[in-house]
Amino acid sequence: MIVEIGHILLIGALVISFIAGFSPLLRFLTKDNFYYMVIGPMNNLVCLFIFLSFITLIYSFLVDDFSVAYIANNSNTLLPTYYKFAATWGAHEGSLLLWIFCLCLWSTTYFFLNRQKDEEFVALTLSVLNQIIFAFIAFTLFTSNPFERILPIVPIEGADLNPLLQDFAFTIHPPLLYLGYSGLAVPFALSLSALISKKIDSVWAREARPWSLLSSGFLTLGIALGSWWAYYELGWGGWWFWDPVENAAFVPWLISVAMFHSLIVTEKRGIYKNWSILLSILAFAASILGTFLVRSGILTSVHVFALDPERGVFILAIFSYFILGSLIVYSFLNNKLPGRSTYNLASKEFGFLLNNVLLVILALSIMFGTLFPLIYEALNDGDQISVGAPYYEILILPFALALSILQGVGLYLSWSSTKQFNFLNRVAIESFSIFVILSLLVFFIFGTLSWGTFLAIAMFSWIFSGNLVDAAYQSTQLQELKSILIKRFGMISAHLGTAFLILGVGIVTTFSLERDVVLEKGESYKLGNTHFIFKEMQEAKRLNYSFQSANIEIREEGLIDQISPEKRNYLSSNQVMTEAAIKPTLLQDYYVTLGEQVGDGTWSFKLQIKPFIRWIWFGAILIALGTFVSSYRYVKRL
């Protein structure tokens, strides 16, 4: 019964969101403002229905209602309760409902924050958002209904949640990521609304900025979580794989960063309106395209949800409608006003322009690389090719370099034309000093240096100087520095975050150590300066799996810790999973994976030392923090 209620609520939301989405048409025909006023309440009703519908699905998971096909395929009576809760988004159908729910959160929040504002503008924005909600509900109901029943034979037991997903990170990674993806719909809707009501201006830019910052922040967290999760879950120590699905999240992120930077210029100088609008459309397009790639079956990936061309066609249709529609609106309703101010090559404007271009080309190149195997196959008579990490690593380097340089000087460029250039000297000297100190430190710790590390340290020093050190150096009083820090906290945090991320990447790529070894009980192996000692094997059982674990002692000058990598056998599906054991410290991670039993009491292990890897996610958190703080400032003023 509950399931049917959930189903009906979804259908109700479908109908109401359709009406809300196309109500402006009625306003256009009848000129009655009623059709604007009614969109807000309808939107709230849609969101209420979606929320309740979502609750019914969660409830059904918690009570093990295996008469529902989706639940039978993704849950199990032995599954711990918090995983039953998260299993709601464990596969395609339920994750769509989560996506829609996230979008509803955005649209309701937008409504409540903008109730007193310009009626037409808000109504148009909400109607676009509801069209998107409608499209996704339609997709869910017609091709991927989570409420479908298996009748008349109800299974006694479910198939179980994929063991790879039975992990804490799974409870928060999809929600955060989807908040990011769906959040990009808001700046998109705002752009369309502004185009239609002819209000492309600084006010619009000021409105759009916090929403683009917020969604970008959620994407940052979602992606960072995904990376961290892959690192400790997949067992081979990698943290970014340039897998199509990872790229599908990274591309919209890059564009969202370009977008909120571009909006700064549009707000402050009234130019780059075309850029800002197109970027908001591109960001949303990338978000939907990512959804398409993951769920249509045209690309293979570790992450792929539903290999179903029929679903692919549907998403592609949604994609076409919104992006074609918005681009047509853009082409025909674009402000023909010459919104350009004069600026030269050494100006903030040009710096931001360069920033836009770099980020967009990088994003498009990554997308192109992801799709290239398909294109190549189509044009070369079925020959298959792969594009992977080595390619993307080479690709991103010059862009990262250029963007780092910009990040270091951006603050000091002036609008229109920079007159004072002595900042260059200061920043150069400051970053050189930091560069030398860091290089010496790294050499001292690791015993060697490489071109890659030099580059990473150089970029770090440059960004660090240009965003913090120089400001500190220039301020004459502590009070002055404090107020600068507070005023620019968002920017400083985000830019420093990129610096730490780059440094972490550079160091871990150069100085990782790895060995595959076979050890008897009691034997040890020395990797670098660390002794890994295999103490003993143990066996035990948990709620829904049994496991063997190896006690490994880690010693350098004395005991660091004891960790236990495991091999788990999940009872319901009989799948064997390896759980890596990680000891994180400030400077490096110790990483051990259990291999196979080679003899009596002898096992194979993979031992790794990953220096500075945590700095990557630390950097990402700083970026997200900066983004959220910046957006909060705007939301407060809204």
Added chain:
Amino acid sequence: MNRLTNYLPLALFILLIIGLFTFLDREVSDLRSVLLNKDFPNFSLSRLDNEEIVTKNDFLELPSLLNVWATWCVACLAEHPFLMELKNESRIKIYGLNYKDDRNKAIKLLDEIGNPYEFSVFDKEGKLAIDLGVYGAPETFLIDNEGIIRVRHVGVLTQEVWEQKFNTALNQLKEDEN
């Protein structure tokens, strides 16, 4: 200039959509062999049933079918009946490549369910398989009587696959001869 930049994104997007719609029809196919129309690799391995060493010269009598199989391969059991039928096909000889298997288990299995092969090559380490670009079982190759690989199929060998891929190739070879 303004005109161009106005409509350019729209035009590019239309191209993209057309491209994506075409890709939807794409079938995720198995890895195509790079060894097609190349010489069968040299090797020197023991037979499965005895210690006699065989090389590639040992299967060049007629066009031959080389079937990669193992006792741990469940799908191989599915194609086994069809292979037994193929024994009657006069145009080819069937050989086996026993892939990363236990010798005794393999011999025993063939005793139990029947042996479609003239003989099987015992490739314990999977080295010949690697030289052939094999990445799992079952896989089947068609080699012509000059030792050139003509067809490679990944997966279970069925009547349909035989008709479409192997039979067609054999007919082509016959024609080329004449």
Added chain:
Amino acid sequence: MKIKLFICILFIFSLSLQSESAKEVYGFASDVNQERFYTLVDTYRCPKCQSSNLAGSNAPIAKDLKREIHRLIEEGKTDDQIEVFLSSRYGDFILYKPALRKNTLILWIGPFAFFLLIIFFVVGWNLTSKRQPKDLEAENIVKAIERTRLKKLVEEE
């Protein structure tokens, strides 16, 4: 007597040195080779897996290919020769770094060419376009209006 003792100690010492490498699944003659191995297994794709490199896969074929790479490194083959070995058997699919060829040129040159094109176009457009006094006036009016709107909005808060 002393010599015998010395030899014994040397022997035991060398044994302990060897024992570390005896535990390694992939033993190498040199550290350089070892590093090469771990770098290479990251750059080749597992032919059987959906999307994984050799390092991250437990598939039998991945293990076999790692064994082969180990053998080839120890035999003294260069990275290029190893790449040829693998791609001549499994095709371009196994290479995560696409080979530089006529039909992959767009992948390698594309991004940078595109960047240069855009920058050229943008910079050119900005530098060469002349500003008409009329445009400037219209623009200033628009800006004034926007500024007033913005001011009103800020005052309202």
